[in-house]
Each structure stands twice: as structure tokens, then as C-alpha cells.
Amino acid sequence: MLDFAPSPETAALAARVRRFVEEVVVPREAEVAADADRLEPVRAGLQQAAREAGVFAPRVPREYGGLGLDWRDSALVFEAAGRSLLGPQALNCAAPDEGNMHLLHAVGTAEQKARYYAPLARGEVRSCFAMTEPAPGVGSDPAMLLTRAVRDGAGWVIDGDKWFITGADGAAFAICMARTDDGPTMFMVDAGNPGFEIVRHTPTLDHAFPGGHCEVRFAGCRVGADAVLGDIGKGYEYAQLRLGPGRLTHCMRWLGIAGRALDIAMDYVNGRDSFKKRLSQHQEMQRLVAESAIEVHASRLMIWQAAWCLDRGEQALHETSMTKVFVAEAVNRIVDRALQMCGASGISEYLPLAQFYREIRGFRIYDGATEVHRASIGIRLLREAAKGAR
Ligand SMILES: Cc1cc2nc3c(=O)[nH]c(=O)nc-3n(C[C@H](O)[C@H](O)[C@H](O)COP(=O)(O)OP(=O)(O)OC[C@H]3O[C@@H](n4cnc5c(N)ncnc54)[C@H](O)[C@@H]3O)c2cc1C
The missing domain is CATH 2.40.110.10 (Butyryl-CoA Dehydrogenase, subunit A, domain 2)
Structure with a gap:
């Protein structure tokens, strides 16, 4: 039987991370937006706060001081962290360190783990x-x-x-x-x-x-x-080992940004009038909200299913590829819609949407451009169909 409910512990942890991001991380965003040089010191301060809040290093095994979450539980926590661009930095689950930690832990020697993995997991180095x-x-x-x-x-x-x-x-x-x-x-x-x-x-x-x-x-x-x-x-093999889960964790984090963008847009249209009614009473605004909510939901389900495959020990190249294509494009559409719904405010730096818009675009290119993933998904399916394997 399919069960989509997270364990009570994971649900509580995700809620705690979401509260941590809202109360501790989001208030620091303006400082970094105003002065990029503040990013490193703010990151260090937020990591200390995350340690104290018990939400640091969610994917790192317990023997290295992390929370030891599996991929499915990580999906909830990374999404909650991803609601701020600084959230994954605070929790030490941001790219590229997160992917490097996964790879080092999987194939590093004991000496390499002590020298490189352990300080990375503790957030002492990048x-x-x-x-x-x-x-x-x-x-x-x-x-x-x-x-x-x-x-x-x-x-x-x-x-x-x-x-x-x-x-x-x-x-x-x-x-x-x-x-x-x-x-x-x-x-x-x-x-x-x-x-x-x-x-x-x-x-x-x-x-x-x-x-x-x-x-x-x-x-x-x-x-x-x-x-x-x-x-x-074995470099290519290890690249796949890193990039498969790596692209899925990107999806988890960027889904957090998409959810926050939608919330900001809903707040805006619920509080602003045009043509003698609330923006939210215009059917077109309701359609935009619905389309984004549907895409957030579909993205989340694809991420959870791919995470489930990884937890079963599968490489899940097909699932993570399909998820990456869909989520990268969906997140771009969701942030774009949110920006449109907020009018000129969306373009301004008074809301974080303009920054989200700039930050998400690269995701359709890195960890495999959309077109490359589509090609390999198509090739794989056609090859298997020709063999009668699927
Ligand atoms: C923000 C950002 C961060 C990055 N970080 C890192 C990093 O930390 N380390 C690192 O090593 N790399 C990093 N990269 C690089 C990234 O991995 C490459 O950009 C990516 O692999 C694509 O390579 P390319 O840019 O050379 O594009 P090209 O290979 O020149 O391709 C250009 C475009 O051609 C199209 N294309 C290519 N092949 C096909 C095909 N088979 N079928 C159809 N269309 C195709 C795609 O649209 C693609 O976007 C980063 C990139 C970005 C944008």
C-alpha cells in the first residue's frame, strides 16, 4: 500500500526547519542582498544557529555529527530549508558540498574521510x-x-x-x-x-x-x-553516483523557493485591488495560483518517488532525470508567475522574487541541461521498448 505520510518525527523536524528558516534565516536575507561580502560571515553565523537548533547537517550520518536522514526524509527537510536561498547554507545541505559529501562518504578511503569528509560535514570548510x-x-x-x-x-x-x-x-x-x-x-x-x-x-x-x-x-x-x-x-561512474542524488537534492531545495514564491504572490493578490475588486477575485489570478500549486504538488510527488528509489539502493537515473527536467522547468514557471502576479513589486528588490528569478535559471543547465536529460530519457525508453523490456 502506498503511504505518503512522513513519520511524526520527520514531520516535526521539517516543521522545526521551516520555523528556523522563517525566524532565523529569512531575517538575514536583506543583509546579504545588500552586500555580497556578508555571505560568508552570515553563513557561518547561521550554521552555528542551526547546530544549536538541532537542524544541522540533515543528510550527514550520525557518527559524523549529522541527523542521518534517508533520502525521503531529506526531501521534506531540504524543501523546508530551501524556502530561503540561505537555508541550505545554514543547514550545510547546499550544493556543491552536499554532493561532494555524498561522494566522499560513498567512495573515500578512511584517511580521505578523516581529512576531507569530516571537516566538510562539520561545516568547518567548503x-x-x-x-x-x-x-x-x-x-x-x-x-x-x-x-x-x-x-x-x-x-x-x-x-x-x-x-x-x-x-x-x-x-x-x-x-x-x-x-x-x-x-x-x-x-x-x-x-x-x-x-x-x-x-x-x-x-x-x-x-x-x-x-x-x-x-x-x-x-x-x-x-x-x-x-x-x-x-x-571509474570517474564517470562516480560522477553518476554524485549527480543522480545531487540533481534530486537540487530539486528538493528549489521546490522550497517555488513554494515561498507562490506564498508571496498569494499574499500580494490577497491584499491589492484593481478594477474595483481584490486581485485575488480575478479569475486569471486564481488560475495562476492553481497552476503553480499543481506544479508544486506534482514536483513534490516526483521527488518523493525518486527519493524512495534511492532509499531502496537503486541508482534511479531514469527517475532523477525525469524529476530534474520537470522540477527545473516547473520552478522557473512558478517563480515567473509569482513575479507577474506581483506586478512592478515583483521586479523590484523589495520582494525576494527578482532574486529568486535570477538564481533559479541556471538549474535548467547545471547537473545536466534539460535537453540532455530529455535525450537520455527518450533513448533509454526507445531502446527498452525495442527490446520489449518495458
Ligand atoms: C550556475 C552553474 C553552476 C555550475 N557549477 C558547476 C560546478 O560546480 N562544477 C562543474 O564541473 N560544472 C559546473 N557547471 C557547469 C555545468 O555542469 C555545465 O554548464 C553543463 O554540464 C553544460 O555544459 P556547457 O555549459 O558546456 O553546455 P554545452 O555542452 O555547450 O551545451 C549547450 C546547450 O546545448 C544543448 N545540448 C547539449 N547537448 C545536447 C544534446 N545531446 N541534445 C540536445 N541539446 C543539447 C543544451 O541546451 C545545452 O544547454 C555549472 C553551471 C552553471 C550554469
Whole structure:
């Protein structure tokens, strides 16, 4: 039998996170919006508050000081945290750290877990994930990877340029994907390595990620044999291991923003008149509310089902792909509608909708562009249909 009810403990935790975000996190938003340099100190302060409130590190296992939630319970908590752009930062469940933690915990050695995972889980450091390269290097097509790692005695030397590396400036380490003679491989690179350079910040539409999106260079970057993450040659496999759940947690967090955008728009139309009636009494406004509510609901159910697949130990590539396409597009539509319903106020910086609008757009591109996911969903289904497998 299908049961959509969360356990009483999870429902209580999600409610606590939602209250924490409303009472502690949202009041700090204006400070960061006015001065981007305040993001890091505000983030640190909010993380301390989240520790004290008992809502810190929801996905981190208990032995590392987290709440040890499974994917289904995380869906509720991440959505509640995601109602503010600062919420996932406060709870230490934001990208790219959340995906890096998942990967390190799954394939890191005991030494790598102690050195990289544990401080990341405690929120003492930030990290980045360095895969994408400027043309003609890897973007949507993983086979275009150009960065090379060559054996040098017992260790390796990495050379290559990366860009759009979120959070690189200020990160303690990078997980770098590089090509070796034995296939694509992931390497742990300390930010202090003299062969690791932050070349510049790329100016972008969005501004809410600490450390921005950076061009980074690995130039004669020497690392030891112990820098290999997992097995040599399994880089693509590990990328899928990271990106499958990673794209679902993006969906969970962005759904929180969508829900808040809808609430803001409903407040606006419930309090403003036009043509001798409340905006909310115009049928077109009711239609916009209904369409957004339907899409929030459908997104949530898709996320929960994909989370259930992950909890069963499945890779759920098909489910997370379909969910990512739908939620990324739905969230963009929901925020766009909310902005429209609020008229000029929606465009102003007096409401957070303009900022939400800027921040959500990238989600249709990163962790697999919508078109790439649609292509792989279609290819998979057609191949299985041809084999009579589905
Ligand atoms: C905000 C943001 C943060 C990011 N953070 C990171 C990060 O931390 N680390 C990292 O490594 N990378 C990061 N990226 C990079 C991201 O992973 C890439 O942008 C993404 O993989 C697409 O690569 P590309 O930009 O080179 O697009 P391209 O590969 O040049 O593709 C351009 C467009 O072509 C279309 N397209 C491509 N292939 C197909 C196809 N098979 N069928 C149909 N259409 C297709 C899609 O519409 C796509 O958007 C980030 C990107 C953004 C926007």
C-alpha cells in the first residue's frame, strides 16, 4: 500500500526547519542582498544557529555529527530549508558540498574521510567539484574531458583548465575529474597546492553561491597516490553516483523557493485591488495560483518517488532525470508567475522574487541541461521498448 505520510518525527523536524528558516534565516536575507561580502560571515553565523537548533547537517550520518536522514526524509527537510536561498547554507545541505559529501562518504578511503569528509560535514570548510571545461573541453558530453593526470613516480601531475566551478574561491579542496591512461579519474586536490590556481570569477546571472563560479587552472599540479578518489578509471561512474542524488537534492531545495514564491504572490493578490475588486477575485489570478500549486504538488510527488528509489539502493537515473527536467522547468514557471502576479513589486528588490528569478535559471543547465536529460530519457525508453523490456 502506498503511504505518503512522513513519520511524526520527520514531520516535526521539517516543521522545526521551516520555523528556523522563517525566524532565523529569512531575517538575514536583506543583509546579504545588500552586500555580497556578508555571505560568508552570515553563513557561518547561521550554521552555528542551526547546530544549536538541532537542524544541522540533515543528510550527514550520525557518527559524523549529522541527523542521518534517508533520502525521503531529506526531501521534506531540504524543501523546508530551501524556502530561503540561505537555508541550505545554514543547514550545510547546499550544493556543491552536499554532493561532494555524498561522494566522499560513498567512495573515500578512511584517511580521505578523516581529512576531507569530516571537516566538510562539520561545516568547518567548503569544497568544490571541478569537471566542466571551457570549449573544446567537457560540458554536456563527458567524453570531451581534456584535463589530464599523468603518473609521476608514486603520484600524479594534473594539467587542465576548468570553469564554472561553484564555490572554488574559498574552498579548502577540489574534487577534480581528469583523464588518465586508464580512464577518467577523480582526484582530491588541496586548495593550497601550488599547482591549483583560481584564475578569475565568472560574472553570472546568479549571485547566491558562496565562492561564486570560478575559472580554475591545474598547472603541473602534483598530488600523491593517496589523492585518487575511489578507483582509477571509474570517474564517470562516480560522477553518476554524485549527480543522480545531487540533481534530486537540487530539486528538493528549489521546490522550497517555488513554494515561498507562490506564498508571496498569494499574499500580494490577497491584499491589492484593481478594477474595483481584490486581485485575488480575478479569475486569471486564481488560475495562476492553481497552476503553480499543481506544479508544486506534482514536483513534490516526483521527488518523493525518486527519493524512495534511492532509499531502496537503486541508482534511479531514469527517475532523477525525469524529476530534474520537470522540477527545473516547473520552478522557473512558478517563480515567473509569482513575479507577474506581483506586478512592478515583483521586479523590484523589495520582494525576494527578482532574486529568486535570477538564481533559479541556471538549474535548467547545471547537473545536466534539460535537453540532455530529455535525450537520455527518450533513448533509454526507445531502446527498452525495442527490446520489449518495458
Ligand atoms: C550556475 C552553474 C553552476 C555550475 N557549477 C558547476 C560546478 O560546480 N562544477 C562543474 O564541473 N560544472 C559546473 N557547471 C557547469 C555545468 O555542469 C555545465 O554548464 C553543463 O554540464 C553544460 O555544459 P556547457 O555549459 O558546456 O553546455 P554545452 O555542452 O555547450 O551545451 C549547450 C546547450 O546545448 C544543448 N545540448 C547539449 N547537448 C545536447 C544534446 N545531446 N541534445 C540536445 N541539446 C543539447 C543544451 O541546451 C545545452 O544547454 C555549472 C553551471 C552553471 C550554469
